[in-house]
Amino acid sequence: MSSPSRSADFRRGVFDILPVLAAAVPIGLLWGTLAAGKGFTPFEAWLTSATVFAGAAQFVAVDMWRDPVPLLLIVVTTFIVNVRHLLMGASLQRHLGAFSGPGGLLAMFLMTDESWAFAERKVLAEPLRPAYYFGVALPMWLVWSSASLAGAIAGRSLGDPAVYGFDFAFSAMFIAILAGFWRGPRTGAVLAMSALAAALAKLVIPGAWYIVIGGSAGVLVAALLHGEDDGQDPGEKPAAYADAA
Amino acid sequence: MSDDLLTVATIVAMAAATYLTRIGGLYLMRGVSVKGRLKAALDALPPAVLMAVIAPTVLATGPAETIAALITVGAAFLRLPMIAVVAIGVAAVVALRALF
Structure with missing residues (x-):
């Protein structure tokens, strides 16, 4: 070259x-x-x-x-x-x-x-x-x-x-990034469970463990929901990723 | 000062942990076929973690933050550039904090 x-x-x-x-x-x-x-x-x-x-x-x-x-x-x-x-x-x-x-x-x-x-x-x-x-x-x-x-x-x-x-700018930035991951109702279920688990964990457990707990809860929901219809994988890669930037 | 040493040590450890995640993917998934339930779980990991990071701010701080977050979601789904979405969110939270 x-x-x-x-x-x-x-x-x-x-x-x-x-x-x-x-x-x-x-x-x-x-x-x-x-x-x-x-x-x-x-x-x-x-x-x-x-x-x-x-x-x-x-x-x-x-x-x-x-x-x-x-x-x-x-x-x-x-x-x-x-x-x-x-x-x-x-x-x-x-x-x-x-x-x-x-x-x-x-x-x-x-x-x-x-x-x-x-x-x-x-x-x-x-x-x-x-x-x-x-x-x-x-x-x-x-x-x-x-x-x-x-x-x-x-x-x-x-x-x-x-x-x-x-101080709110980074919450807003993550919301903008999150929008790029939206794939429909299933994403909604993952996000709802993640948000709920994280907010509750934050109230009762000191430190930043709420991130692990919320993230794990969201991932668990995704794994559980997958069993209900195996054929429909979400896209290979988040196509709207670039839009987040 | 040991204060500064601890700060620099933490930064270096953060850098090492981050680089581990960056090069880890080169080796971790090699030869593993990621599909089905595992793939669904891995695909959901980034949004689930990002959501968990902001959940306390968005849900458990006050009405100004919660409403500003909803406005930000609206701006994000309009596919505005990221910097515009952030500007709208920040402007909304400033205005709403003055109200509540």
Whole structure:
């Protein structure tokens, strides 16, 4: 493969991810602000976004952050919130044939809901080339980590995000992502059970275990409902995933 | 300071746990045929977890948050861009908190 075509692939990836980058800037700023509010230094906020690089988990972690830091609970919760990566990775690994060993490991490090969605969309039309994938994934990393850093620096003078309703922003963001998973009444049953179990668990059990309990309850409902009509699997991949971005 | 050490240790452990989920998929499902009931369960896992994360805020905080969440759901199903959905949700919660 010649290098001009590689750079064209890369540019195509950057072009595809541009709208997502625009959305990631304020959300990254917001996360940095919340982190600073919990006592993160700008470096620590940047380090988190640069190495964890998972928005949902970072918002949940900052929400749980207190003194002394509950390390185990935060790490376990981070793992649970990110368990979806296992599924995304299992699907994506079928399309990494053109990646070198280290290239594949870097590709997975940079995998987000958004870059995964663009990669899965790409393979519907043609094989996934590394230059395209990194054109999508690298700008996302750069923008997310930079916005978080900027938010943490600015956050110290912004004050309480609740005044502006910023504390609700991540609930709103998850609702937007959730809409992309809607597949009909069965999804409704899963979400209802998950919400009910999580809200009840939150009331009686301290810490963030409500996420595991609610998530497990929702998954259980999905497994139970499946037995009632085996033929109808939900779609192979959430097609509307990209819309969430 | 040990405070800062604990913070950095937590961040590094979070990063390790997250990377484990990212590369885990490369190996975990290799050769396993995910279908039927197992596939239905795995497909439901991301929305079930996301729902569980926001449920306490949405259901058990107050009327402002619950109504703002419903407005946000409406915006999300209109297929507006994510940032517009978030802006509508935030504006709604600010307005509703002033009311309640």
